[in-house]
Amino acid sequence: MNSPWATTAANFLADPNKQLFIDGKWVPSATGERIETFNPSTGQLLATLARGQKADVDAAVASSRRAFQGHWSSFTPAQRQQLIMQFAELFEKNFEELTLLESLDMGAPLMTRLRPAKNTALQTILYYAAQARNIGGETVSNSLPGKVTSMTLKAPVGVVGGIIPWNGPLFSQMHILGPVLATGCTAVIKPSEEASLAILRTAELLVEAGLPPGVVNVVTGFGSEAGAALAAHPDVNRVAFTGSTGTGREIIKASAGNMKRLQLELGGKSPDIVFADADLDKAVPGVAMGVFSNSGQICFAGTRIFVERKIQAEFVERLGAYSRTLKVGDPLAPDTNLGPLISRRQLDRVLSYLDIGRQEGGELVAGGRRLGGDLAGGYYLEPTIFSNVSNTMTIAREEIFGPVASVIPFDTVEDALALANATEYGLASGVWTTNIDTALKLAHGIEAGTVWVNCYGLVDPAVGFGGYKESGYGWKGGQAQIDGYLYQKAVYINVG
Structure with missing residues (x-):
């Protein structure tokens, strides 16, 4: 396929030994072990990925925590919105290349991704850019004696663990990156071991857009290793997961350690x-x-x-x-x-x-x-x-x-x-x-x-999507998803 974006994708694949993306840098896994990933249309080896495990998840979470408590916390809503818009521009510019990587990785027909999927993904990014300036609490009348002003504030929950499925990684990551960047959270993303390439390329675009180190980290690896470590990590405040109902149950159990907030989009038989x-x-x-x-x-x-x-x-x-x-x-x-x-x-x-x-x-x-x-x-x-x-x-x-x-x-x-x-x-x-x-x-x-x-x-993206019964809980899109990345605090000020 002769095109500039195909050439760029080929250049990305020219180094088939992909690393972890932690603290704004490409780093090998702690063990140096690797995973093979195959092109499903041919059955042939496509690339190898770093096999991230608990030590790598620990490093990524620590990086995200430093970013959350550091320079990233000083970004204003306008600055976060501008960063999302810069990322959206780069995402649109490089969409064909990203889609080609996704097609090679998980087999989705390229033409079905280039047309409607591009519009859907971009509209999703732009929706979250708008939400960056739409976060706020309210003043609330109270019945307390004296002169007490009461209000509510909303604050980002902290570090988010995003576990991405293989069946639509480009679009799925937007429902983590979008609310994370809009609210001021940080994230550690664990893509599927069967479809990680487009996510890794997206990390490069985030750097190009000006994202500070540590705000988004990417750890590749097996779900039973890197994914499980992320779900159970005591310094992760929220987990967003899309995948099977069985794995969703394991994440619920793992979340009990520090009472993580969860958003689970699980199986269906619609x-x-x-x-x-x-x-x-x-x-x-x-x-x-x-x-x-x-x-x-x-x-x-x-x-x-x-x-x-x-x-x-x-x-x-x-x-x-x-x-x-x-x-x-x-x-x-x-x-x-x-x-x-x-x-x-x-x-x-x-x-x-x-x-x-x-x-x-x-x-x-x-x-x-x-x-x-x-x-x-x-x-x-x-x-x-x-x-x-x-x-x-x-x-x-x-x-x-x-x-x-x-x-x-x-x-x-x-x-x-x-x-x-x-x-x-x-x-x-x-x-x-x-x-x-x-x-x-x-x-x-x-x-x-x-x-x-x-x-x-x-x-x-403004309406959203979510499950019921054993198809999970939590909401992707709409104000409900933004609220899931925030916690509310009450403030009482005695002015008398």
Whole structure:
């Protein structure tokens, strides 16, 4: 691929032995050990990463604490806003290079990232830049005797541990960097060992934007080592984590040591409900991409597709036909819709669910094969649809994290609502109908952090996103997220 940003990315990859970013400098891990990371589209070695462990996390947290208590604490809201704006300018200028690194790292199709993802990421950064000047307490009337003035102040919580997933690292980091920089906190970021390159490159841009040393540190490594050490660290005040529900439970346990604040975006098995009165010309592609975007590797993927029985046959036929128009292939090719899964381990996991789906009686109507030929070296899987699935089957209950859809029939609005809520998860949901009464009934009744009506996957930074039940808690975006990086204190002044 011939372009200036491809050349810059190649230069970044020319030194494949990436280090830790601590206190504004690139440093080796304390042990000198390294991790291999592979290109999922070819299965070939892409780079090696420093294997950060407890000692490295200790050093990074100490750096962030020094920055929090030092020069960074003197930055005014206007100065923090200006720094975020400078970073946003550099992020936009280098977005194509960052996206290429992300595509090489985790297999997302480049073209799907260059267009809407660029706008979404930039809008997110700019939202937090605006919030830097929007932080304040209030004066409060009291009933105390004498002349006492009372007010509330808001202050940054301190050091934040940000644990980033591999399925969308560029966007995910913005929901840590944004509120950290806006509120005056500092951060230690632990990217996934399977997709760290774009995060490391972002660290370079933060330095270029003028960020003081220690405000943001990056420690690569395994979740069981660096991630666990960060979650349990006694000098970390807040942890923001996106990942599996199982790991989320471990982070909750680890947070008890110093009562860390937590924001957890965990697993999902989201319902996407299609009524007979829906506009199928919009619903079919909307539902399909609600499952298959990013090769199904999205926490809020609408993998449980509930279809009103009277249109089930037509919908399944149209959904299958649409899925066969999607090109699975090289993520750098301009016409690719779906790239590979992140790793051989994830591919094997998803394939095992396809076997389970067949064994439990699901009707395979599309896909179901690993792709070979020119794609044999990568971890490619056809978009897959099972029909006549029951809500109790394994493929309808467990998060697969791959391009696998389960179509489940229903008869009434009440049936749809009961089926949608019959899960331990509650991350997101979709409803397709032209009846406003039906839409509002489902919007109020579905137990999920987000309800999309006649659309799927839209996220705005001012509105935000969060989970319910075992899909986690805390909010990403909106004023609620800013408040999560601040604590409130009451001030009483006796002026009499």
